[in-house]
Amino acid sequence: MYHLLLVRYGEISLKGRNRKMFEDLLIRNINAALEGLSIQSISKTFGRLYIETENWQEAAARLGKVFGIVSVSPVLRTELDLEAIEEAAVRVMEDTKAKTFKVETRRPNKNFPMSSPELSQMLGGHVLRSVPGLRVDVHTPDVTLNVEIRREGAYLYSQIVPGLGGLPAGVSGKGLLLLSGGIDSPVAGFLSLKRGVAVEGLHFHSYPFTTERSKEKAVELGRILGQYTGTRKFPLWICHFTEIQKAIQGVPFPSLRITLMRRFMMRIGTELAKEKNAYALITGDSLGQVASQTMESIFTINAVTNMPIYRPLIGMDKSEIVEIARRIGTYETSILPYDDCCTVFVPKNPATRPTVEQALEAESHLDVAGLVEEAVARTEYLEV
Ligand code: ATP
Ligand code: MG
Numbered sequence: 115m116y117h118l119l120l121v122r123y124g125e126i127s128l129k130g131r132n133r134k135m136f137e138d139l140l141i142r143n144i145n146a147a148l149e150g151l152s153i154q155s156i157s158k159t160f161g162r163l164y165i166e167t168e169n170w171q172e173a174a175a176r177l178g179k180v181f182g183i184v185s186v187s188p189v190l191r192t193e194l195d196l197e198a199i200e201e202a203a204v205r206v207m208e209d210t211k212a213k214t215f216k217v218e219t220r221r222p223n224k225n226f227p228m229s230s231p232e233l234s235q236m237l238g239g240h241v242l243r244s245v246p247g248l249r250v251d252v253h254t255p256d257v258t259l260n261v262e263i264r265r266e267g268a269y270l271y272s273q274i275v276p277g278l279g280g281l282p283a284g285v286s287g288k289g290l291l292l293l294s295g296g297i298d299s300p301v302a303g304f305l306s307l308k309r310g311v312a313v314e315g316l317h318f319h320s321y322p323f324t325t326e327r328s329k330e331k332a333v334e335l336g337r338i339l340g341q342y343t344g345t346r347k348f349p350l351w352i353c354h355f356t357e358i359q360k361a362i363q364g365v366p367f368p369s370l371r372i373t374l375m376r377r378f379m380m381r382i383g384t385e386l387a388k389e390k391n392a393y394a395l396i397t398g399d400s401l402g403q404v405a406s407q408t409m410e411s412i413f414t415i416n417a418v419t420n421m422p423i424y425r426p427l428i429g430m431d432k433s434e435i436v437e438i439a440r441r442i443g444t445y446e447t448s449i450l451p452y453d454d455c456c457t458v459f460v461p462k463n464p465a466t467r468p469t470v471e472q473a474l475e476a477e478s479h480l481d482v483a484g485l486v487e488e489a490v491a492r493t494e495y496l497e498v
Pocket of ligand 2: 294295296
């Protein structure tokens with residue numbers, strides 16, 4: 115019965131040029147999300163969008179993955195005719211399972227002959243007479259029947275479907291996500307996308323020590339994240355890490371292997387980020403979760419780069435991360451049991467308090483710059 119979707123978006127604090135950029139990107143992302151659906155029009159009025167479509171359910175489901183949308187409502191539009199508005203009010207209320215309701219009217223079109231309170235009262239009375247079992251409750255109603263009297267017609271709705279919030283993906287500049295096949299890094303990518311970061315992925319792969327399937331897993335996670343990027347694509351860099359892993363194996367401090375591996379990842383990430391004009395690296399670290407995520411480890415790992423490193427999960431418990439992973443659809447893929455480049459090479463007793471001095475001493479056995487340069491040169495690009 116609905117042919118129109120009302121889309122509300124944030125953030126109120128945005129002004130001027132930022133607001134324009136926000137809206138333009140949001141509309142681009144909405145268009146990409148609705149691709150293939152029959153859409154008659156998308157129009158912008160008073161800081162909201164109206165989308166005309168024959169298939170509002172599917173459209174609303176897709177918009178549920180578009181950052182920047184606060185909520186959507188299916189809307190019934192009628193002519194500016196009292197009887198038509200009454201009939202529409204009944205249809206909208208019959209569509210809800212509510213026991214109690216109230217009517218709220220707004221009247222931007224001052225030519226309409228009734229005031230907002232008059233119209234609310236009249237429609238409330240009409241609905242009460244027409245829908246059995248319904249009561250008015252002006253304080254805590256189950257649903258509010260919203261009526262807007264505009265120049266183009268009367269707009270009625272009662273459902274409000276919450277959206278993801280956040281900022282339109284891409285509004286904030288580029289960030290490079292270190293994407294493993296685990297649970298955490300895809301969630302870190304999702305939360306960065308939520309604040310408008312144009313996220314690209316970087317996956318380290320150690321073939322033949324890890325299988326082709328472990329790479330496929332990262333590709334699949336990239337594909338899932340691609341549902342939230344606003345472009346329906348996810349740029350993914352695959353870095354061949356085998357030579358570096360082998361070199362690290364030869365260094366006489368096994369407990370430092372993870373630290374050294376992470377320092378290489380950060381160096382390679384930094385070079386790629388500079389090349390691609392990204393402003394930050396992003397990881398799925400959560401403080402204290404494993405040896406490489408203690409404050410001392412993070413200090414020693416960060417010491418190789420001046421690039422900001424975002425760690426959106428730093429304060430989260432595993433259970434909170436898992437909950438988000440389930441909600442966004444990455445969890446099932448993340449728990450597939452393929453080896454990761456780190457699990458294969460993980461030492462028995464990884465250092466929990468590695469110092470920069472220890473790391474530098476261990477790295478003095480390696481041609482760090484040469485290994486990094488070679489790895490960067492061998493990085494492949496995939497668009498998934
Ligand atoms: P995740 O679930 O994201 O793999 P984790 O708890 O397994 O995280 P670690 O293995 O210590 O944690 O990795 C910490 C972070 O380092 C990851 O969140 C990710 O950002 C990065 N990372 C680890 N392994 C890789 C990899 N093979 N490719 C790219 N990034 C990686
Ligand atoms: Mg991991």
